[in-house]
Amino acid sequence: MKTLVLRSSFKNSAIWCIILSSVLRRSSSSMSCTENHVIWKSGPVEAYLHPSPWTPGATIVTHNAPKSSSSLFRLPQSSFLSLLLGARAVGDLLCKCLGVQRCAVVHRPECDAGTPANLLLLPLHGLEDTWRPHLAPEEDFQPYDPGYITSKSGPRWTDLNLEVVKERIRAKLPSPDSPFNYTFLG
Numbered sequence: 620m621k622t623l624v625l626r627s628s629f630k631n632s633a634i635w636c637i638i639l640s641s642v643l644r645r646s647s648s649s650m651s652c653t654e655n656h657v658i659w660k661s662g663p664v665e666a667y668l669h670p671s672p673w674t675p676g677a678t679i680v681t682h683n684a685p686k687s688s689s690s691l692f693r694l695p696q697s698s699f700l701s702l703l704l705g706a707r708a709v710g711d712l713l714c715k716c717l718g719v720q721r722c723a724v725v726h727r728p729e730c731d732a733g734t735p736a737n738l739l740l741l742p743l744h745g746l747e748d749t750w751r752p753h754l755a756p757e758e759d760f761q762p763y764d765p766g767y768i769t770s771k772s773g774p775r776w777t778d779l780n781l782e783v784v785k786e787r788i789r790a791k792l793p794s795p796d797s798p799f800n801y802t803f804l805g
Contacts, residue, residue, distance in 0.1 A: 664705035680706045681737035690728040
């Protein structure tokens with residue numbers, strides 16, 4: 620009986636050791652990645668290569684101060700501008716160094732409160748010098764975020780549907796009838 624308990628206990632501890640080592644290996648490799656693969660830095664903003672890219676040169680631009688908001692849209696104006704201007708500089712760098720015409724910018728707010736806001740820059744390999752639309756043969760619409768970004772176009776909404784959404788948004792503004800603000804800050 621003692622042998623059975625010992626073997627069972629050993630198996631449980633071995634499983635936990637494997638799980639723990641896997642977690643530590645993943646977290647340590649991702650932590651060192653930001654330090655080891657930085658390609659650009661200016662003041663509080665830095666850019667590093669994505670550790671799991673789905674296209675060559677995928678880059679994360681972020682504040683190196685971990686206490687900032689995880690949502691781009693909740694940042695103070697100065698932090699917002701520095702992040703966007705940093706993304707513009709890094710996008711230009713990626714275009715020149717990787718020989719691409721354009722880069723895409725993606726923002727996904729992180730759920731972790733400690734993760735600072737970041738922008739993902741994706742070099743668009745294979746595009747021609749002159750822009751022209753690449754329309755997917757099928758359209759896609761999701762009423763809720765499916766957790767991924769698609770390159771498919773959505774179906775054209777009626778003007779009535781667009782008005783309904785516009786009114787929902789404008790109704791929540793401090794003064795719904797105020798004129799549009801076209802201030803350019805960068």
